[in-house]
Amino acid sequence: MKEDEAYLDVARRFQESCEQHIAHNIDLQEVIGFKSYHAFESIGGAYISHHGRRVPKRHISKLNEFIAIARHDINVNDHAIAALAMLLNSMRNKYLYPEKTGTDYKRPQDQISLTDARSTVRRIKGIIRQVEKNI
Numbered sequence: 001m002k003e004d005e006a007y008l009d010v011a012r013r014f015q016e017s018c019e020q021h022i023a024h025n026i027d028l029q030e031v032i033g034f035k036s037y038h039a040f041e042s043i044g045g046a047y048i049s050h051h052g053r054r055v056p057k058r059h060i061s062k063l064n065e066f067i068a069i070a071r072h073d074i075n076v077n078d079h080a081i082a083a084l085a086m087l088l089n090s091m092r093n094k095y096l097y098p099e100k101t102g103t104d105y106k107r108p109q110d111q112i113s114l115t116d117a118r119s120t121v122r123r124i125k126g127i128i129r130q131v132e133k134n135i
Contacts, residue, residue, distance in 0.1 A: 003055065004135050007046035011128055014039035018121045029117040030108035034095035036120045037088045043128050044085075047076075050135045063089055076130045084123055 001009075014035045021032050044066030045055045051069050056062045063085040070078040093099075094111035 004046045004049040007042050011039045011042035027114055029112050029114045030095045032117040033112045036124050037092050040124045043131050047131045075134050
């Protein structure tokens with residue numbers, strides 16, 4: 001299996017996992033959020049590799065490379081990719097770790113609503129569809 005195919009497989013599997021959580025009312029919005037982030041980062045890895053570039057290991061570098069290549073590709077919605085990358089990068093650690101707020105801590109499940117998690121899953125599914133058509 002080629003690198004782009006391997007990343008595409010990861011993206012699809014994590015996307016499917018998100019959809020299964022939603023379909024079965026497994027309301028763990030922070031888990032859905034993180035899995036959707038990973039699906040997005042993985043589709044970015046597939047896209048980067050497909051374009052003959054080295055896939056960065058650092059999260060932000062991978063997202064930035066995804067955006068940079070998409071800017072020159074009429075087959076994908078570069079604005080949607082950039083918007084999702086900004087959103088997901090800002091939320092990544094919030095899905096995983098408590099966040100200090102003053103003298104208290106906010107839990108990951110309090111950082112994202114179930115509605116926002118579902119919306120993110122739908123948006124990423126659209127990006128996956130665009131990218132997989134070109135791989």
